[in-house]
Structures are given as structure tokens and as C-alpha cells.
Amino acid sequence: MFSDFQRQDDKREVSKTDFDYEAHLKTINEELYKRNVELAIKNKTLSLLQKLYEVSVLVLEPKLLAAKIVKLIQAELDFELVQMLLCNRDKDRLESMKLAVSSRFKNVLAENNCSLDEIKIEGASTHYFFAPVVIDKRMNFSEGITAPFSGCFDKNILEKLNFDTPIKALLAHPLMIENEVIAILLLAINRPYKDLIEFERQSISSFINVISVALDRSFIYQKLKIANHKLIIANDRLRELDKLKSEFISISSHQLRGPLTVIKGYISMILEESFGKVNRDIKKVLQDVYYSNEKMIGLVNELLNASRVERGAVTLVFEEGDLNKFTAAIIKELDWKAKQKKIDLSFKPAKIPPVFFDVDKMRHAIYNVIDNAIKYTDKGGVEVVTKSIKGKIQIRVKDTGIGVTQDEKQKLFKRFTRGDEALRLHPEGTGLGLFLVKQIVEGHKGKVWVESKGRYQGSTFYIEIPVNLKLKKVLTKI
């Protein structure tokens, strides 16, 4: 008997457990479904964000970017209208950038002969609907479209549009960068605002920042593009002016050189007394005139050479030669200047192989560097050394003169540039000498540079040209 009761109790226990188990499974199933819903919403939001990121990465043009974004949001969320309005602060106006509409709303607009494509909303900062978005930087919404678009259409048309439209709520979100509203995103749905589903709410709050950043980036890109375009135009203009300047210098120098050479010739003849006896006082004056004229011819020649280099009108003719003999001749030519200044001018040639160089141009370059060294050295002297280093011939001109500051080193070889102290001591220079030296040496595939410990610490100029220069008897334009 006892065992019968016991069995009945066991049965009851089993059936009770079965019942709880089923209900429990259903509860678990429903809970799992809820979790899945949350995940699905997040998944959809992430998917939308990913698409927006892709658009923002691939598109840089603001209007195209706006078009892609509004189209994507409208299609993904099935909104009636998605529109981007640019915030024009200077004109206190909102201007339509791009919009995407549902086929339903498109039909309504067409039936009422209305378009939102080019709308401009004036007085944004005082606008009944948009002011809170622009000024207070917060989202605003309206039931229907009357409030946002009042002023854009005739009152009767707007009322009819509002009656026909499927839009029940219109949301305006500020798109901000650095606490500044740069644009407004309008989102219109065909149901009341409270019926916005969770996915839509989450999506909107997620993509607002993404769109702001993408839009800001595209505006920066546009500004850069405009600035770049202006720079290109300015650069072209400068190049044109530079060309005109070079031509002007070339023409005027040519015009100057003729009379200067004539003056030189006649003064020379007078000094040689070809036209009769000249008294000592006049001779002295004429000698000064002769030297001044010589300086002037030098300057004009420098200007002419610089303009030729700039126009690419200088041709180098390479010949094989001994750079030691060549340098020694230049030093001999300049020796009197050193003696006049009572400074030493020495030359220490090393054993170097023959090299190819343009005799006239290289003479100009080496002469210029040594002449400068003498010109800007009052005590001590100038030492010229040649040596062969790893397939290159180096000419080193070391002086104990005014030296070169760090700042001057950067610009000394640029045109019309002179050191401060050099300008003070010899104001008549053109600032083209070292520019020409650089052009000539580089035309020989070589390099020129200066080293100095600073003002009044002396300076050392280096000219280096390759030994195996392939430009054998070849013409090279510089």
C-alpha cells in the first residue's frame, strides 16, 4: 500500500517537473529572442555605420558626399526624406546640399509641382523651427512639414503639400564640428516621432557624428583644392613675371653693355694718349672713370649670365684639361688684388687626374669664389687647395675673412642674395655671383658649398666635380 502511494507521489513529481521544464524552455526561448533582437539592432546599426564610413573614405567632394550619404540613409531606413542643409553663417541661411526622397513623397512633390532640391531657408538664426538647431545646437522635430518649410513655398501650396504628404514627423539634427553647426540633417518619417523604432533611434544617434566628421573633412578638402588651384595660378603668373623679368634684364643689359664698352674703349684710348697728350690730373680722373666703368661692365655681364641661366640659354662645352694649371692661372691673375690688400694668396695643388670641364664657365666659377675670398678678407690670407677624393676633384678655397653665419649659409647660393656683412662692405654687388657659380658647378654634375664657424671666423668654399664625367665634348644646357 505504502509503495502504491509512493509510486503515485513519484508520478506526480515527474509530471510537475515536465510542466515546469516546458514553461522554463519557453521563457528561455523568449529571453534568447530578446537578446537576439538587441544584437540584430546593433548589427544593423554597425552595418549602416560601416557603409557610411566607406562612403566617407571614398568620397571627398562635399556635394557628392552629401548625395551618397542621404541616398544611403534613405534607402537603409526607408525614410520619406533625408536632406542635408548647409549652414551658411555669413548669410544666416540654410542651403540645400542634397536630398533623397521616397517614391511616395516624390510623387506628392511632383503632383504639387514643388521641389526641395534648391531650397534656401533665410534667417536661420531666427527661424521658428531651425533656430533651436542652429543656435542651441539641439535636435528639433515637428509633426508635418509646415513649420520647417514655411517661407519656402506659398502658404496654400504648403498646406496642400502638408495634407498630401506621407510625412508625419520631421527631425532636424545639427551636424557639428568643434561646437559649430556646419550643416543640418533633415530626416522625415511617415509616422509620429514617438513611433521611431529602436534601430532608427540608435542609428541616428550613431551616424550623426560620423557624417559631421566626413562632411568637415570634405570641406577641408574643398578648401585645400581651391587654395591649391589659386596657388597654381599664382605660380604660373609668377613664372610668367619671372620670365618677363629675365627678358627685361637681358634686353636692358645688352643695351647697357654696348655704350659701356664704347666708353671703355674711348677712355682707354684717351689714357693711352691716342688723341693727344693728357695732363696728370685728368688722367687720374679718367682712370677712376675707367675702373668704375669696368665694375659696371662686370655687373652687367653678371646680370646677363644670370638671365641666360634662368632662360636655359647657357650651353656648356666640355673639354679635357688640367684643373691644377687652370686654377694656377686664375690665382696668378688675382694675385695683384691680394697684394694690394696685403694678404696672402697661396695655392697647394695635389696630384689630380685630368677632368672634363667648360673652360669659360669653370673659370668664371673658380675666379668668382677666389675673388670673393680676397674681397672679404682683410687680414690673414686665402689658401686654395686641390685634391682628389673618391672619383671627384675638390677645389677648396679657405680664407680668414668675414665668415658666413648659419642663416646666410642657407641662402648664399640663391639669386640676388648677399650676406649682411658683405652687403655692408661692398654694396655694389648684384648677389648673382654665387648663384651663377652653383649653376655652373651643378651643370658639371658637381656641387658647391660653404663651411664657416660664423662671423669673422673665416670661411671655406668647396667646389667638387666628378672625374668620370660622361659629358665628354657634349653640349649641356644649364
Add this chain to the structure above:
Amino acid sequence: MDTIFQQIALKMIKEQEFIIGPLAWEEAKRVKGLKIIDAVNQDLVFEEEPKQVLDRLVAQYERLFGRTSREICRAAVLSLTASLPKESIPATLQ
């Protein structure tokens, strides 16, 4: 061109598919009056009165996953039902 009711049915199934996977289509196949012609190409037809069939489809999901699934169906088709007169909207989706 799908009718508005076909669009509603498809949108509900696709939304459920997003949450529970292909099971959404299997459950839809069990609904009386709804014929799934091709789940891959999302093709279906109503063999009975669409409004009632849609109610059954919602009930099918609700039986398995509870009240939440009904809310999901309703929210998914809000943009479609908004354009319908109230009497045409299935009771479960109102």
C-alpha cells in the same frame, strides 16, 4: 510588382530572419494561406485573404518567441502600414 501586403509579409519575414536566421522562413512556410515560392529570391503569394494570413504569420512568430516578436513585426512594417487605412491593417500590426 508586389502588393502592399506582399511587401508587409516579406518585410516581417526578413526582419525575423535578421534575428533568428533561416528559421524565419521555415516558420513562415507553416502559416496557412501563405505560400513561400522561393525563400532565396523572397517570392511569396497569398492563397487566402492577406489580412488574415498576415495575422497568422505574426501569431506564428509570437507563439514561438513571445510578445517581443510581435513588436518587431509591427515596427518593421510601420513605414508600410502608415500609408494604409486603419481598417486594412491587420489587427496584430495596429
